[in-house]
Amino acid sequence: MRTFYVTTPIYYPNSEPHAGNAYTTIAADVLARYHRLKGDQVCFLTGVDEHAANVYDAAKAEGLSPQAYCDKIAPTFVKLWERLNISHDIFFRTTSDLHKRGAQKFLNVLYDNGDVYKGxxxxxxxxxxxxxxxxxxxxxxxxxxxxxxxxxxxxxxx
Ligand SMILES: [Zn+2]
Structure with a gap:
């Protein structure tokens, strides 16, 4: 069995999802469904990148902390993917513990190899x-x- 991995960009949740997010996610969904029909083992990821200046600005404009703002907006992406019957396997948030642990592990490898320096x-x-x-x-x-x-x-x- 072949494996196939597809991901959308992880979207900035600086607003509720828009047609561009839907377009990209539907395209990835078509690809994932095609590979499942072929018998491939598919992993389809989508999600939100909650660490961005535009997210901070949007949160500030609503008088919320970035985390509270993201906790409000991220579910609107999940809801839209449900309405569009998107077949993703993973919805990822960069504020999740899994992401934090993975990012820390990755950065530690870079640091230990001397690839991290101030510039x-x-x-x-x-x-x-x-x-x-x-x-x-x-x-x-x-x-x-x-x-x-x-x-x-x-x-x-x-
Ligand atoms: Zn620009």
């Missing part, structure tokens, strides 16, 4: 894209090519 990164950043843009990608106005809004100059120590 600085800076550049033009879009809060909505959660992405830095290089000078080459931008015009003189320094606006997000996707959102057409001014970018922030962000410096972060990592």
């Amino acid at each position: 600085k990164y800076e550049g033009y950043y879009c809060l909505s894209c959660e992405e830095f843009f290089s000078e080459k990608e931008l015009t003189d106005e320094k606006i997000c090519p996707v959102h057409k809004r001014p970018l922030q100059w962000l410096e972060e120590e990592n």
Whole structure:
């Protein structure tokens, strides 16, 4: 028996799910169902990435802690996947204990191998894209090519 693993992106729960989330999840569902019909052993994961600046901002705007906000929004994703009859095996939340333990284990391996060091990164950043843009990608106005809004100059120590 062959095994097949498929995952959607883990979505930012900075709002309730939208058509783009549904589109991507339905596409992954089609793939998972196809492989099950073929007799493959399938693992289909979807979920939410609750550690993002846009999630923090959304929580703050509603006067909630990020965890309380995520506890309110994450179930709206689960509910939509139920309504759409999505056949996922795992709904993952990055605030789950399982994720925290896995992330800690992974980071400890990196640390033990000397792959973790302090550095600085800076550049033009879009809060909505959660992405830095290089000078080459931008015009003189320094606006997000996707959102057409001014970018922030962000410096972060990592
Ligand atoms: Zn953007």
